[in-house]
Amino acid sequence: MKYFHIPVLLSEVLENLIKDINGIYIDTTFGSGGHSFGILNKISNQGKLFAFDQDQFAIIKNKICDKRIRFFNENFRNIQKILKAYKNNILKNVSGIIADLGVSSYQIDTPQRGFSIRFNKILDMRMDLSKQKSALNIIKNYSFEKLNKIFKKYGEFKNPQRISRKIVLNSKFINTTLDLVNLFKRNNNRKFLSRLFQALRIEVNDEINALKKLLKQSINILKPGGRLAIISYHSLEDRLVKNFFKSGNIQGIIKYDKKGKNLSPFNKKYTKRIFPTKEEITKNNRARSAILRITQKKVC
Template identity: 80%
Template sequence: MKILKNMKYFHKPYHKPVLLAEVLENIISDMNGIYIDPTFGSGGHSLGILNKISNKGKLIAFDQDQFAIIKNKINDKRIIFFNANFRNITKILKDYNKKVIKNVSGIIADLGVSSYQIDTPHRGFSRRFNNMLDMRMDLSKTKSALNIIKNYSFENLNHIFYKYGEFKNYQSISRKILLNRKFINTTFDLVKLFNHNIKFLSRLFQALRIEVNDEINSLKQLLQQSVNILKQGGVLAIISYHSLEDKLVKNFFKSGNMNGIIRYNKKGKNLSPFRNKFTKRIFPKKDEIYQNNRAKSAILRITRKI
C-alpha cells in the first residue's frame, strides 16, 4: 500500500461519474466533515465532493489501480490518496491516523471497473479489443483471467460461472474451457470459442473479472467496516452495476448482515445499524443514460447510520 500525497491535477476526468448529483445531494451533510471515496477511478465523485465541502473538510480516496490515481491526480490539500484495496480500509486509516477513525460523514463507493480500465486494451478487461486476458485492477497481484483459464479445476470454474456469471449452463462453459484451455490466451480467443451474443460474453467476462479481483469479498469487507468508520448519522452510498452486488448492499442496509435477516433485541427493536427510514434506491434518469451508457445498469443505494 502506498500513500500518495501532494499530487497535481493534470487531466480532466476520463470517466463520467454516474449519478453524481444524486450522490452529492445525499451524502454531504457536514461541510467540514470527513468523506471517503473508496473507488477513486477518474476522480469524478471525489471532485464533486471537494467542490461542495469547505476548506476544513477532508476527503480520503482509495484505488487499488495505481494508474487510476497517477493519471487523475487532484492537487488539493484536502484530499489524501491511498493506492490500496478498500477491503483493508480500517487498518490503513488506523496506521495512517495512529488511531481508529470513527467520525466519517459519508462514504461513496462506485463499484466495478472504470471506463479508463475497460477502454485500455492492454488491461485485457474488454471483449472489444484483442489482448492477453488480464483483468487485474491491482497490477501487483499475480492472479489474472489467464491464470484462471489455464489453471482452475472444473469445480472452481463451475463456481465462478454459476455464482458470478449466473449461468444455468455453467458446467458446459467450464467443460469447453477445460477442453480448449491450451489454445486460449487472449480476449478474442475466448470470444471466438464461445461465439455467442454480447449479453452472454459480457456475463462471461464479468464472471472472470469478479473472480480475478475478488470483488464480492472485498465489497462484503467494505460494508462491514463502514459501520464502524461512519459517525452517527453518517451516510453510506453504494453504486452497483449487477444484481449480485446490489443484493448484498440491499441486504446489508436492511439488516446489517449479508443475508438480510433482520435481528431484533428483547424489546423487539431492529438491530440493524442503519435507519431504514432513510434507506433509498435511486436509478439514473433517461437523460443520464442517454449521455452515458455506463449508467444504464447503475443502482445507487443510500442509507444512514443510526
C-alpha cells in the same frame, strides 16, 4: 479537469451523501476522480477527503492537487486498518463513504488491461497490477469444478458445465480476449459474453469478498448520522448491499431486541434506492445498469 470516466449519478450522490460540509469523506473507488472532484467542490476548507483505488494508474493519471485530499493506493477491503494506521481519530468520525463499484471506463478502454471484448489482448482483468492472478491464470489453471462455481455464482449461468468443459478442453489455445470470444462463437451474443467476462473479472479481483469486507467495516468507520452510498452495476452486488442496509450484516438477517426493535445500525428512514434518469443514460450509456443505494448510520 479531464475525465476519462463520466461519474455516474453524481448529483444524486452529492445531494444524499454530503450533509456536513466540514466533515470527513471517503471515496473508496477514486477511478478518474469524478465523485472525488464533486465532493471537494461541495465541502468547505475544513472538510477532508480520503481517496482509495487499488489501481496504481488511476491515481497516477488523475491525481487531484488539493490539500484536503489524501490518496491511498490500496484495496478498500483493508480500509479500517489503513485509516487507523494513518490517524487514530478517523474511525467513527467519518460523515460519508461512497463506493462506485466495478471497473472504470479508463480500465475498460485501455486495450492492454484485457477487460474488454472490443480489443484482442491478453486476458488480464487485474485492477491491481501488482497481483498475480489474472483471467489467463484462471483459464489455464482452474479445474472444471472451480470454473463451474465462478460461472454459476458470478455469471449467474444456470448450466455452467458446458462453458467450463469447453474452457478446460481448450485452455491450451486460449490466451487473448478474442480466443475466448471465438471459443463461444455459437453463443456469440453480447449478453452471454458480458456475463462470461463479468464472472472472470469478479473472480480475478475477488470483488464480492472485497465488497463484503467494506460493508462490514463501514459501521466502525462512520460516525452516528454518517452516510454510506454504494453504486452497483449487477444484481449480485446490489442484493448484498440491499440486505446489508436492512440488517447490518452480510447474511441479511434482521435481528430484534426484546422489545421488537430492529437492531440494524442503519436508519430505515434514510435508506433509499436511486436509479439514473433517462437523460443520464442517454448521455452516458455506462449508467444504464447502475443502482445507487444510500443509508444513514443510526444516531443512537
